Amino acid sequence: MTTKVIDVKNGFQSQDDIKEAASILLAGGLVVFPTETVYGLGGDATNESSAQKIYAAKGRPSDNPLIIHIASPEEAEPYAVTSETYYRLAKAFMPGPLTVVLPRKESIPLRTTGGLQTVAVRCPSHPIARALIREAGIPIAAPSANLSGKPSPTCARHVIEDLSGRVDMILDGGNSEIGLESTIVALDGNRATLLRPGAITADALRCVCESVTVAPSVVAQLAENERPLSPGMKYKHYAPSVPFVLLKGSKNNILDFLKKEQKEKKCAILCYSEETAELENKNLVDIGKSENLDEQAKRLFTALRDADKLGVDIIYGHLPTTDGIGLALYNRMLRAAAHTILEV
Ligand code: AMP
Ligand code: MG
Numbered sequence: 001m002t003t004k005v006i007d008v009k010n011g012f013q014s015q016d017d018i019k020e021a022a023s024i025l026l027a028g029g030l031v032v033f034p035t036e037t038v039y040g041l042g043g044d045a046t047n048e049s050s051a052q053k054i055y056a057a058k059g060r061p062s063d064n065p066l067i068i069h070i071a072s073p074e075e076a077e078p079y080a081v082t083s084e085t086y087y088r089l090a091k092a093f094m095p096g097p098l099t100v101v102l103p104r105k106e107s108i109p110l111r112t113t114g115g116l117q118t119v120a121v122r123c124p125s126h127p128i129a130r131a132l133i134r135e136a137g138i139p140i141a142a143p144s145a146n147l148s149g150k151p152s153p154t155c156a157r158h159v160i161e162d163l164s165g166r167v168d169m170i171l172d173g174g175n176s177e178i179g180l181e182s183t184i185v186a187l188d189g190n191r192a193t194l195l196r197p198g199a200i201t202a203d204a205l206r207c208v209c210e211s212v213t214v215a216p217s218v219v220a221q222l223a224e225n226e227r228p229l230s231p232g233m234k235y236k237h238y239a240p241s242v243p244f245v246l247l248k249g250s251k252n253n254i255l256d257f258l259k260k261e262q263k264e265k266k267c268a269i270l271c272y273s274e275e276t277a278e279l280e281n282k283n284l285v286d287i288g289k290s291e292n293l294d295e296q297a298k299r300l301f302t303a304l305r306d307a308d309k310l311g312v313d314i315i316y317g318h319l320p321t322t323d324g325i326g327l328a329l330y331n332r333m334l335r336a337a338a339h340t341i342l343e344v
Contacts, residue, residue, distance in 0.1 A: 003164050005156065008034070008128050009174045022135040024168045025050075030057055032145040032159050033132050034173025035124040037097045037182050037198065038152035038301070039159050040069065040142030041167065042132070045079070051111040051141055057166040060148040065114030066141040067099050067122050067182070071133040076121045079108045079139060085190050088208050095125035097178055097199045101186040101230075112141050122182055128173050144181060145170075151238045151301035151336070154179045158305060179298035180328045184230060185212075194218060195230035197328040199297070218331050219322070221339045238301070238336035240308040246319040246337045249344040255279070257344040258316060268307040270300075270317035283310050290318075293325050300329060304336055 012018040021031050028050050031042045041058060043050030045068040055062045068079060073090035076082055080102035089100055104119040113119050124130065133140055144152035147162040156172035163170070183198030185205060192209040194202055197218055205212045215229050216222075247254050255278055261267050268283040269275075272290040285303045288295030307315045319341055320329040334341075 001165055003167055005170045005172055008171045018135050021132055021169055025136045029168040032167055032170040033129050035126045035129045036177045038154055038176050039145040041145035042140040042142040045112050045139040045141035048109040048111045058148045063114045065116055066112050066143050067120040068139040068141050070123050070139050071130050073123055079105050080119050080121055085187050092208050093200050094123040097182040099182045099184040151304045152181055154301050197331050199325055201324050238332055240304055240315055244315045244337040246317050246341045247344055248319045248341055253344045266313045268310045268312040268315045270303050283312055297325055297329055
């Protein structure tokens with residue numbers, strides 16, 4: 001299959017482009033589109049064979065459910081059993097980087113939900129994503145547009161690396177604004193369980209929900225055969241091809257350790273901007289200032305992909321704080337490092 005790449009950094013340049021993208025989806029094909037979180041690999045959520053094609057293109061296990069993307073919160077009605085809390089969350093955070101898990105209606109095939117009786121619903125804020133959903137007139141099932149196990153794509157270059165020849169079209173909208181996938185919550189009345197942390201933080205959710213419990217799989221390693229509430233959490237993810245180790249300790253201890261390692265090993269470092277002047281300028285990947293968690297979120301997946309191409313034997317990074325969006329960074333970095341933390 002040849003993959004058509006269209007530049008939409010300044011919006012859809014012609015009616016023909018948006019019509020072509022929508023008609024690919026309606027005919028059961030696959031279109032990669034930008035969102036404010038990461039790029040999505042889109043297909044018709046109501047079409048079983050589209051879901052099957054998505055799993056095949058990603059090489060993703062078919063028990064890992066897909067999120068359905070709609071243009072406004074009420075559009076969930078034909079596909080999911082909504083609730084008062086859903087609409088209160090929608091009022092506060094949609095359109096935006098929040099996914100809500102709701103009971104499924106029959107119109108969404110089990111193939112899309114990975115066999116679950118629930119469906120995850122999200123209403124993205126990115127204008128290209130919204131225009132595409134509106135034009136197609138269907139909910140778009142879209143996991144992150146990476147090969148299974150690789151970091152989620154935050155620019156078209158990542159998507160092309162992973163999916164060229166496997167999808168019909170890629171819409172290149174430039175760099176993703178947030179850079180980490182959406183926050184996912186499951187609801188029980190007015191109580192929420194945080195299944196995956198993202199830019200909508202636990203504290204922000206607490207302004208709407210009576211209580212917010214963080215699912216154990218967000219910060220802890222699952223025991224063998226343990227079933228997480230969110231199936232995706234059990235899969236190895238974001239992992240570079242060489243060991244990735246997260247360092248914990250004081251600023252000075254970490255710098256001393258890294259300086260020593262640079263002399264003794266072929267290592268790459270996901271370092272803070274202020275450390276670049278202190279370390280040897282070799283295989284450093286700047287992930288932003290230590291205080292700037294938003295910048296680190298934005299750069300993390302590119303940094304992991306770039307570090308993996310340096311031909312080193314080991315990659316080091318900092319164990320992030322769990323405050324605010326830090327919890328999302330912590331969760332992704334922990335999984336990329338297969339929970340390897342070194343205290344120095
Ligand atoms: P991705 O689309 O790559 O961001 O991954 C989607 C994530 O959403 C996976 O980790 C899934 O496990 C999770 N997810 C999707 N649907 C559901 C659902 N019905 N219940 C719980 N988690 C879900
Ligand atoms: Mg993903």
